[in-house]
Amino acid sequence: MQRTGRRKVNIDSRDSRNMDACTSSPLRAPAEQVYAEQLIRLQEQDRSPRPEGWKLSPRAVRSFILGDPELAVSRKFYGDDALIDRCIVTLMSNRGLLLVGEPGTAKSMLSELLTAAISGYSGCTIQGTAGLTEDQVKYSWNYALLLAEGPSPRALVPGPMHQAMREGVICRFEELTRVQPEIQDCLISLLSDKVLTIPELEGEQSHLFATHGFNVLATANLRDRGVHEMSSALKRRFNFETVRSINDRRLEAQLVREQTRALLKHAQVDVVLETDIIELLVTAFNDLRYGTTEEGTVIERPAAVLSSAEAVAVGYAASLDAHYFGDGVVGGEHIARQLIGTVLKDNPDDGKKLRHYFDVVVRQRAIKDAQWRRVMNARSELDR
Amino acid sequence: MEPGRLPITSKSLRQGASALVTPELIVFPVRHHSPSCAWQLHKLLQEITPSAVLVEGPRSFSSLIPLLTHAEARMPLAVYAYSVARPSASEPESRRSAFYPFCDYSPELVALRNASSREIPVRFIDLEFSELCQLEDQSIVPGAPVSLLDESHYQRSQYLKRLADQLGCRSHEEFWEHLFEAPAPGQGWREHLSAVSAYCELARADSSEQELREDGTLQREAEMAWHIRQALDERQPSQGPVLAVVGGFHAVVLPQLIASDIQRPSLPCRNIKDEFNAVVRYGFERLDQLNGYSAGMTSPAWHQKIWDAMRRKEQLKQPVTAALRYTAGLEVLLDLAATLRSTYQMAIPTPMLIAANEQMCGLAALRGRVAPIREDIVDAVTSCFIKGETDGDGALIRKVLTDQLSGQALGHVPSAAGVPPLVRDFERSAQQLRLKLGDTRPRSLVLDIYRRPAHRLTSRLLHGLALLSVPFGVRLAGPDFVKGTGLDRLLERWEYRYTPSTQAALVEASLYGTTVT
Ligand SMILES: Nc1ncnc2c1ncn2[C@@H]1O[C@H](COP(=O)(O)OP(=O)(O)OP(=O)(O)O)[C@@H](O)[C@H]1O
Numbered sequence A: 001m002q003r004t005g006r007r008k009v010n011i012d013s014r015d016s017r018n019m020d021a022c023t024s025s026p027l028r029a030p031a032e033q034v035y036a037e038q039l040i041r042l043q044e045q046d047r048s049p050r051p052e053g054w055k056l057s058p059r060a061v062r063s064f065i066l067g068d069p070e071l072a073v074s075r076k077f078y079g080d081d082a083l084i085d086r087c088i089v090t091l092m093s094n095r096g097l098l099l100v101g102e103p104g105t106a107k108s109m110l111s112e113l114l115t116a117a118i119s120g121y122s123g124c125t126i127q128g129t130a131g132l133t134e135d136q137v138k139y140s141w142n143y144a145l146l147l148a149e150g151p152s153p154r155a156l157v158p159g160p161m162h163q164a165m166r167e168g169v170i171c172r173f174e175e176l177t178r179v180q181p182e183i184q185d186c187l188i189s190l191l192s193d194k195v196l197t198i199p200e201l202e203g204e205q206s207h208l209f210a211t212h213g214f215n216v217l218a219t220a221n222l223r224d225r226g227v228h229e230m231s232s233a234l235k236r237r238f239n240f241e242t243v244r245s246i247n248d249r250r251l252e253a254q255l256v257r258e259q260t261r262a263l264l265k266h267a268q269v270d271v272v273l274e275t276d277i278i279e280l281l282v283t284a285f286n287d288l289r290y291g292t293t294e295e296g297t298v299i300e301r302p303a304a305v306l307s308s309a310e311a312v313a314v315g316y317a318a319s320l321d322a323h324y325f326g327d328g329v330v331g332g333e334h335i336a337r338q339l340i341g342t343v344l345k346d347n348p349d350d351g352k353k354l355r356h357y358f359d360v361v362v363r364q365r366a367i368k369d370a371q372w373r374r375v376m377n378a379r380s381e382l383d384r
Numbered sequence B: 001m002e003p004g005r006l007p008i009t010s011k012s013l014r015q016g017a018s019a020l021v022t023p024e025l026i027v028f029p030v031r032h033h034s035p036s037c038a039w040q041l042h043k044l045l046q047e048i049t050p051s052a053v054l055v056e057g058p059r060s061f062s063s064l065i066p067l068l069t070h071a072e073a074r075m076p077l078a079v080y081a082y083s084v085a086r087p088s089a090s091e092p093e094s095r096r097s098a099f100y101p102f103c104d105y106s107p108e109l110v111a112l113r114n115a116s117s118r119e120i121p122v123r124f125i126d127l128e129f130s131e132l133c134q135l136e137d138q139s140i141v142p143g144a145p146v147s148l149l150d151e152s153h154y155q156r157s158q159y160l161k162r163l164a165d166q167l168g169c170r171s172h173e174e175f176w177e178h179l180f181e182a183p184a185p186g187q188g189w190r191e192h193l194s195a196v197s198a199y200c201e202l203a204r205a206d207s208s209e210q211e212l213r214e215d216g217t218l219q220r221e222a223e224m225a226w227h228i229r230q231a232l233d234e235r236q237p238s239q240g241p242v243l244a245v246v247g248g249f250h251a252v253v254l255p256q257l258i259a260s261d262i263q264r265p266s267l268p269c270r271n272i273k274d275e276f277n278a279v280v281r282y283g284f285e286r287l288d289q290l291n292g293y294s295a296g297m298t299s300p301a302w303h304q305k306i307w308d309a310m311r312r313k314e315q316l317k318q319p320v321t322a323a324l325r326y327t328a329g330l331e332v333l334l335d336l337a338a339t340l341r342s343t344y345q346m347a348i349p350t351p352m353l354i355a356a357n358e359q360m361c362g363l364a365a366l367r368g369r370v371a372p373i374r375e376d377i378v379d380a381v382t383s384c385f386i387k388g389e390t391d392g393d394g395a396l397i398r399k400v401l402t403d404q405l406s407g408q409a410l411g412h413v414p415s416a417a418g419v420p421p422l423v424r425d426f427e428r429s430a431q432q433l434r435l436k437l438g439d440t441r442p443r444s445l446v447l448d449i450y451r452r453p454a455h456r457l458t459s460r461l462l463h464g465l466a467l468l469s470v471p472f473g474v475r476l477a478g479p480d481f482v483k484g485t486g487l488d489r490l491l492e493r494w495e496y497r498y499t500p501s502t503q504a505a506l507v508e509a510s511l512y513g514t515t516v517t
């Protein structure tokens, strides 16, 4: 298994995550590699007691996620610091942690960061889908060996849960609610008894007792199409934590700025992305996300997802647009074009709502502000 | 704040604290409504017999001390002060008012009660409310009552803000509870006093001389210093020290000020037409800063619980340690579970409670605290009680918890206060008409004004109060005989709420007459 600290990576150029939304980025490395140096520094300076099976103390885990300027550890999650405390304390307890919330609120990112810091390994991961089966969660068999020798530890192919329990690491379970309820429920006994039964094997081998450090960190969307309600027995084994979208414009602007710049650096694209453009972008996102503009005008909210993740993606794509097709300086029109593309996904009503936003809100701002005027000038893209 | 402006070193902080305690004078720095300050003051008073006890607050409040410390008085109470200025060339007649709230764990009340019971001379030493209104103080605006215990100096301090950020505290309130409330039960008063004084020096270093002159702070401090010097002059050498209980922000400069030859400010109140102070009953709900009032702390019921626990331990002669905060935290969780089960029919299995308790302790440890504070309880509930999204299913649970931590307690003014006739008339009529005055919860009424005589009387009372601008009832629907609208309606619908402002406004309206209807 991969462990922290084996590899040196250049933090400067890889200090930010690539996002699923940005398809132009190359393959992404797991968090424990991307932030290997930060993790080593934290480990070296760590004086607080560590729970058994943890690579870092709870306080060092906190610093890893919320940043520690003295150790040159970057802040990775913006907004709700208390949420991070609650997540860490839950992972120390004998209950699992379930992160819920709107799409794009960094649930998966947090899950990866927490496991990378606590277990030094974020790769014990189950991707929840409607077709997921129990053997993909627990274990399956090498059928050739099984037929030849009968059930034996050699013939057993460990699944992520088996691996996590044996190694004493945290098992990530992405999109838990997309999985059929019967399969979800196989977690109940794992979480309460911390033992995996393998009825095919005999004697001692028929029980795998979890090593210290094992826990389950799941993410879920409770309201999306095609999700299943969890059984109340399973609910009781988890502490639920809601990850909210950032509702502080200043913080969101900081997030968008830092993540976009890091992405651009990584892609070796050199553009000028001024602070006022980022503020314009974040303002537009906030207007549309919450349905009330800075001036207090009430507008209709589009159905499209407009999380911080989309804001970063729009900032990045607009920069690429300015780099390859413009003069290398990002302006209102670049943001406008990407914003339109993000909002107009599959809901025809969203076009109407966005047109209304342009005509009522953007038009007014365009009178006073040159960048908003450039946004307004890109309105024609809406009618294509 | 530019770096280098703070002339502060750990040495100067220590010196500051030692200047507060001398054989002649103890200036005890407090934060208003802080159980830890109240507790440490209580312990100090067990050790010394002051020659006089001086408390921050308008001078004329001194005549109300017998009422505030009366055996029948039940907290929370407040002194309600109002002042009416004559019209001038630039301004029309203006009326300003303020509350000065007290609860059992107000350090000021601890001082008043202790001094009264031991027959030690005790008085208030700050500028009068009318004088405060004369100062260019922008915070005392005409209209709704303000608070005399404003603590925005701390909230404004960038220095404290940075320290709070460093400790991972989200608000000034959390920062204070972390630093001072959590360790208080196990601390000695000297240790506590130096910590509070350091804290206040930092806040002080962040305010400019000009700001302090403009908001009246310097004039108030000069007045207080003058009174303290009077008391020092009166003190016999054989007596204990003069004890001054003042907000920490002022305390840290007072010793120096007293040693200098400062002049008592003269603020002639020529244009004051009317002024008045009265003890009125107050409510925890209003004391809670979360409800938008600038004085006070968050969650009075939580602090009351800690205060009561410290007092109880002391009475039982058991050691008072931070452990009692763990017990108090668990009690909050148990009470919450009981309310959710009985009032909202929610299933709260015992393992959930155990988990929440464990979470509370774990959070306090992770956050480097001696014992849990309010935020740890709220976070533990968020983690363990809510099985869904915080804003959906969770909203109700969080609301019940906030209300529980805030509390509903209402004070009781001793009958000796000689309630103004108008207040008495209102209370009598309301009782006859079966209006509920026992708490501050809103209630609705449907009045059949044509067919039920009692309803007609209730309607008349509510309209009378509205005419006097006494905040009590709000008419939601019904015929409006003034505007001539809705005349075909037979019923009036009202919502009413008995709040501290109701009584305060009645006290003030007393000058118009003695009955509401
Ligand atoms: N508060 C935040 N702090 C830091 N980054 C954030 C924040 N919110 C969103 N992001 C950015 O958004 C990206 C998308 O997050 P992620 O894919 O983890 O979301 P998710 O909640 O798992 O979404 P989904 O429900 O669609 O799976 C993150 O990688 C991060 O770059």
Ligand SMILES: [Mg+2]
Binding pocket: A107, A108, A109, A174, A219
């Ligand atoms: Mg995800």
